[in-house]
Amino acid sequence: DPVREHTRTGLSKAALMQAYIDNLFYIQGRFREVATPHDRYMAAAFTARDRLLDRWLKSAQVFKTTHARTVCYLSAEFLLGPHLLNNLVNLGITRASREAATEMDLDFNAILEEEEEPGLGNGGLGRLAACFMDSLSTCQIPAIGYGIRYEFGIFDQAIEDGWQVEKSDTWLRNGNPWEIPRPKIRFPVLYGGYTQSYQDQDGRARTRWVPDQEIDGMAYDTPVLGYGVGNVNLLRLWKAEASQSFDFQAFNVGDYYGAVHAKIEAETISKVLYPNDEPEAGKALRLKQQFFFVSCSLQDMIRLHLNTVGPLETFADKFVVQLNDTHPSLAVAELMRLLMDEQGMEWEPAWDITRRTFCYTNHTLLPEALETWSVNLFERLLPRHLEIVYEINRRFLDEVRMRFLGDESRVARMSLIAEEGVRRVRMAHLAVVGSRAVNGVAALHSELVKTTILKDFHDLWPEKFHNVTNGVTPRRFMVVSNPRLAHLITEVCGDDRWIRDLGRLRELESHADDPEVQARWRQVKTAAKQDLAVWLRQNTGVELNPAVMFDVLAKRFHEYKRQHLSILHVIRCYQRLKQNPGQEMVPRAFVFGGKAAPGYYLAKLIIKLINSVAEVINHDPQVNGSIRVVFMPDFNVKNGQRLYPAADLSEQISLAGKEASGTGNMKFSMNGALTIGTLDGANVEIREEVGAENFFLFGMTVDEVRQKQSAGYRPWDIYNGDPELKADIDLISSGLFSYGDTNLFRPLTDHLLHQDPFMVLADYRAYLDCQERVGAVWRDPAQWDRMSILNVARMGKFSSDRAIREYAERIWQIEPLPVALN
Ligand SMILES: CCc1ccc([C@H](C)CC(=O)N[C@@H]2O[C@H](CO)[C@@H](O)[C@H](O)[C@H]2O)cc1
Numbered sequence: 001d002p003v004r005e006h007t008r009t010g011l012s013k014a015a016l017m018q019a020y021i022d023n024l025f026y027i028q029g030r031f032r033e034v035a036t037p038h039d040r041y042m043a044a045a046f047t048a049r050d051r052l053l054d055r056w057l058k059s060a061q062v063f064k065t066t067h068a069r070t071v072c073y074l075s076a077e078f079l080l081g082p083h084l085l086n087n088l089v090n091l092g093i094t095r096a097s098r099e100a101a102t103e104m105d106l107d108f109n110a111i112l113e114e115e116e117e118p119g120l121g122n123g124g125l126g127r128l129a130a131c132f133m134d135s136l137s138t139c140q141i142p143a144i145g146y147g148i149r150y151e152f153g154i155f156d157q158a159i160e161d162g163w164q165v166e167k168s169d170t171w172l173r174n175g176n177p178w179e180i181p182r183p184k185i186r187f188p189v190l191y192g193g194y195t196q197s198y199q200d201q202d203g204r205a206r207t208r209w210v211p212d213q214e215i216d217g218m219a220y221d222t223p224v225l226g227y228g229v230g231n232v233n234l235l236r237l238w239k240a241e242a243s244q245s246f247d248f249q250a251f252n253v254g255d256y257y258g259a260v261h262a263k264i265e266a267e268t269i270s271k272v273l274y275p276n277d278e279p280e281a282g283k284a285l286r287l288k289q290q291f292f293f294v295s296c297s298l299q300d301m302i303r304l305h306l307n308t309v310g311p312l313e314t315f316a317d318k319f320v321v322q323l324n325d326t327h328p329s330l331a332v333a334e335l336m337r338l339l340m341d342e343q344g345m346e347w348e349p350a351w352d353i354t355r356r357t358f359c360y361t362n363h364t365l366l367p368e369a370l371e372t373w374s375v376n377l378f379e380r381l382l383p384r385h386l387e388i389v390y391e392i393n394r395r396f397l398d399e400v401r402m403r404f405l406g407d408e409s410r411v412a413r414m415s416l417i418a419e420e421g422v423r424r425v426r427m428a429h430l431a432v433v434g435s436r437a438v439n440g441v442a443a444l445h446s447e448l449v450k451t452t453i454l455k456d457f458h459d460l461w462p463e464k465f466h467n468v469t470n471g472v473t474p475r476r477f478m479v480v481s482n483p484r485l486a487h488l489i490t491e492v493c494g495d496d497r498w499i500r501d502l503g504r505l506r507e508l509e510s511h512a513d514d515p516e517v518q519a520r521w522r523q524v525k526t527a528a529k530q531d532l533a534v535w536l537r538q539n540t541g542v543e544l545n546p547a548v549m550f551d552v553l554a555k556r557f558h559e560y561k562r563q564h565l566s567i568l569h570v571i572r573c574y575q576r577l578k579q580n581p582g583q584e585m586v587p588r589a590f591v592f593g594g595k596a597a598p599g600y601y602l603a604k605l606i607i608k609l610i611n612s613v614a615e616v617i618n619h620d621p622q623v624n625g626s627i628r629v630v631f632m633p634d635f636n637v638k639n640g641q642r643l644y645p646a647a648d649l650s651e652q653i654s655l656a657g658k659e660a661s662g663t664g665n666m667k668f669s670m671n672g673a674l675t676i677g678t679l680d681g682a683n684v685e686i687r688e689e690v691g692a693e694n695f696f697l698f699g700m701t702v703d704e705v706r707q708k709q710s711a712g713y714r715p716w717d718i719y720n721g722d723p724e725l726k727a728d729i730d731l732i733s734s735g736l737f738s739y740g741d742t743n744l745f746r747p748l749t750d751h752l753l754h755q756d757p758f759m760v761l762a763d764y765r766a767y768l769d770c771q772e773r774v775g776a777v778w779r780d781p782a783q784w785d786r787m788s789i790l791n792v793a794r795m796g797k798f799s800s801d802r803a804i805r806e807y808a809e810r811i812w813q814i815e816p817l818p819v820a821l822n
Helices: 002-009 013-026 037-065 084-091 094-103 108-113 124-138 248-252 256-270 284-308 312-318 331-342 347-357 375-381 383-403 408-414 427-433 443-451 455-460 474-480 483-493 502-511 515-540 563-579 601-618 637-646 664-670 683-690 702-710 715-721 723-733 746-754 760-778 781-793 800-812
Strands: 070-074 143-148 156-160 163-167 180-191 194-199 205-210 213-225 232-242 319-324 358-361 372-374 424-426 435-440 465-467 549-554 588-593 627-632 649-652 674-677
Touching (some): 002 037, 013 094, 037 108, 037 213, 070 124, 084 108, 084 124, 084 213, 124 474, 163 601, 180 284, 232 256, 284 331, 347 358, 347 383, 424 427, 427 435, 427 455, 443 465, 443 683, 474 664, 483 515, 563 588, 563 601, 563 723, 637 664, 649 664, 664 781, 674 781, 723 746, 723 760
Parallel strands (some): 070 143, 070 319, 319 358, 549 588
Antiparallel strands (some): 180 213, 372 424
């Protein structure tokens, strides 16, 4: 009956109002007068969800009947962010929803604020996976995202007495309306034990794995709708469960803990996300987590293939699997095990399928982030996979020896096993050997991958190496987070086709000097700054004036990202104002944000320093008229969406050669911020696109860094050679920012003066001079607005749609498969 059909799928205001009322009643069991904010959010969420499921089922039917070639994106992290508004935008019903809310006298923004964000990631890598899922659907490429449904995601960050305090992330406590539990889609995951070789019925040598632990992985599905299309892809996240959750025999003998032991043991595997963003933990549970989702995902793909296509010989034609860094690289060995031990395939055909199935993306050059697992741990947890890794290695090193006769040192360097000291399995090597394509995430980074960490492999297989520069989705990071700017751009461009074709932003170029457009552009920025100022006052007590320059540095804390270089600039500004109060200085608000891995002491000390400097400056009437400092707590996707639209200046100041790409740099620039940055990662390409004259560049290049390091870098000499630098570091050591305690920041100042591995002191002077140039341009609003408009106009390249199209054409060889909207 049309009324019923209409209520669950209708996109009109009336249909949405009816659906909301129905959901409040039939799902939340509430009528309006007694509904809680959470009830209202859930009713709104289910209203959107129904419209998603409608398109999802149509997509699933099309993909099933057409045996569509499918991309499987394996990632240990998916930093999705809040779903509701993003789904309303992709459904094209934001206006109807707002009007429905107004008509029912509901506070639409309050409903949005109610949503807990699924923080199933640490930073760049996890958010990139989420942007790619949005673009895979929008570009109509059949895809499945596979990952882990952590019960506890990235910790919530509180700042107490200037220190980061981690709070566990109970994102599931109020339920999750966006996922569909799939109790019937579950797979056994094995650990430990030993292997046994035997003869099968045809007399062929076979190996069986006799594990000492078996758990289950159960699927939870989240639909991922594209923007303005009928295509909905699947995000399938696995939860660990005991295959037998209650041991009644133990209970009968009163061993109550024993009765639930297996359940607790099993569930720990998907209990919590490891909060490390570069240094690897090397913890056994982390390896168990990686194998857990890899095994479930590959078993699921084999099930889908056998059910839809048939014999596995064509597996690599149906599925292409992208390994998001080395975290899922066990997949290479696990697919071999499943094809040989479970599907009875011989090594060669199994290896041929494996090598044609996988592709690997590297996201970091930092040696401490390149995962290696001790052979002992590997053998203890995954004895069968170690055998397979050894055999892959034996055959691979034969190939290397053939190609590079007598070059045993190259053989040792390329081996999957690091033999010196504790023997370790090099996961990046396993990923490269088992993949048909390897890519970096920005042009500079991909060059460095080929000339440094994977040089030997590039010498052997140059054709395998590619670059695909990262991108971000303009839906979430422009339309959802900055609707005022989106409306203005649509008006100036004449239509909203730019949202799916970001190159159309070029239309703005011709308006860059138009005073009327500039005025409206500045209004949009000021309004976003006002919103942020209100949020910051409510959540930190710090008052910011939206008329001053908002200078923003927000990303995970890591020494290579050099947040401590920025705080030295803040201290320089402070000293200048203190030493000559009358001095005219461009007023600025320095906004910092970002989490530090809980075990990363120096990063946490930098957070403390920022908050301590803020304390002194914000309470000093001699300077707080010109400069203010604030630390935005709990930088996550939701708070990022408040920050990106409100920034005037985007700080991208990592040491050249260290930031693989960066994606925050793209989000800030797409929202009209100008960038001060080094020639690192994607900064290089942003500067190429927006024009060198519209980018504040400073600092050493990668080559200059290498030269200075090989010449012997002595930060102490720079400290003694630059009086302002000396004064700034001495002020930190003086205890002025720590109530006279001269020891608090000593670990940081000592580290800077004696090691400074990321050459903060070497780039200090160039950075300060560049900040002077920034101030000079800020004094000319018309020029600043012109540069801001040109920055946005030329950001088309950095849409994740472009990145996905490049993966599809150059790496995955997959065609879009459109699903009709209705
Ligand atoms: C094993 C611990 C661990 C956890 C995460 C990682 C990630 C690779 C770190 C990460 O997020 N890298 C970032 O990836 C982004 C997406 O490609 C890039 O834009 C960033 O430059 C890069 O730091 C390494 C090691």
